Amino acid sequence: MRIVIALGGNALLSPKSNATFKEQKQAIEKTANLLAEIAKKHEIIITHGNGPQIGEIYEQQKASKIKKTLDVCGAESQGQIGYMLQQALKNEFIKKGLNKKISTIISQIQVMSSDSAFQNPTKPIGRFYSVMENMLLKKEEYMKYFKGKGYRKVVPSPKPVKILELNEIELLLEKNFVVICCGGGGIPVIRKNKQFKGVEAVIDKDRTASLLARNIGADMLAILTDVDAVYLNYKKANEKRISEISERNLQEYFIRGYFEAGSMKPKIEAAIDFVSKTKKPAVIAHLSNIKDAVNQKNCTVVLP
């Protein structure tokens, strides 16, 4: 099977909130061990989030005299995470005697300048600012107040339309490479007067994972996170775990507003998008259950 694996933040970060970089590296090594097991039997393409990393890079450049735009911060996060993942995976392949090569492709994703997201920024980036700090900030940025937590920079999250580096991704896949690409949802660029240009935005990584999986003809989209399945009424008395569901029924729940909050919504949207357009399965699973998940066990399986 050709499987697109979308790694969430927990695959790349230590669960400790004050984790050192070394501990984060260890988290990536643990993830690489799990992924290498899958690569034994399947063709895998890895994409990943970058929320904490781009936030960190953004905050760091803000404190510096050379200001970078958000697309450039995203490109740096692709370099950082791609390198760490590719090295950790290579080491696991060597340990397991797997003759597989692995490569990271710096990936730009075209978005539309007409996307309504540009009028309605929703994606928080970087740290929280107190009410006082926010007052002192230059009003160049769109800051949103989060109740009880403070202000945070919020940026547009436009829909991914086209992966500019699709050719090289396909080429490397054909040659038996494991490819790491479209990190952090991809570097967002618009096309204007036949020229590409980076924009101050962040693309949702699950949306991009679905686009990628469709474009390269994946047999499965595996979305890995820190919850073991999709739940209805999550963490409520009437909580219900979904082991298997048709794309249509999931869409029904989605429309009825079951997945309002948290990070599950984009994952469900991505699964529905992939399954409805390809008639192939998507799974949403806990990272540590990935081996079961590719066999459609111990997770939520979304079927055509």
Next chain:
Amino acid sequence: MRIVIALGGNALLSPKSNATFKEQKQAIEKTANLLAEIAKKHEIIITHGNGPQIGEIYEQQKASKIKKTLDVCGAESQGQIGYMLQQALKNEFIKKGLNKKISTIISQIQVMSSDSAFQNPTKPIGRFYSVMENMLLKKEEYMKYFKGKGYRKVVPSPKPVKILELNEIELLLEKNFVVICCGGGGIPVIRKNKQFKGVEAVIDKDRTASLLARNIGADMLAILTDVDAVYLNYKKANEKRISEISERNLQEYFIRGYFEAGSMKPKIEAAIDFVSKTKKPAVIAHLSNIKDAVNQKNCTVVLP
């Protein structure tokens, strides 16, 4: 011809010392315009320095609570510069109606842990620190005093031994891609107990350019900088410009200590290394003269 182009700092940065990021982007666009002209007729592979960029990333992380190692800073700089170059080149290709694809490969370069450079750090990184600042620094880092300028972190610059991602670079070249790779001399890694591990070092980009050019069977190594040629007794009364020289004669000058100071030394070493081992020419030229330089004019040509 298959040409490896090694871009120096001036290709990626504005000449202004206080240049904004936007001005730096414009410098890259200007470079991309020059490179696209060469890509019309030749197969080009681009590698680049990262001195100012990795210094900036290093200083930024230092001021932040999450400390990163220097290999990771290097990976980020490959993402940053690779993205900006690949976008600018793509735009130039579109303008010129060239049907070429371009891709950035995150590149690790193996170095030897036994390299004497690890006992003798020489490569300065980041900003200067005053004598007072240096006293207040934790003594985790090796700082060197530069007369009249202050203290600066100095790191090992080991010899590049093996490009780990050579396969994918070759694969993309075969398919008519322009490849950006081994940025900043590559991310330095050592192999220990059959596992790869990043190290706190920086590899000289000209040395890596020569290794790359040899490995991929380049017909020419073009080292671009901000001087129009190699000079004997540079900026002295008896200054002599070298238009054409045999690798042997250049080596003779080299051994006799003609190229002691400044940034020309590693360029000359790289040119000698490439020409002596491949019997193909290397050129050292001003970036803006690149079109002439590939025709062995208006530069220093090093011949077998």
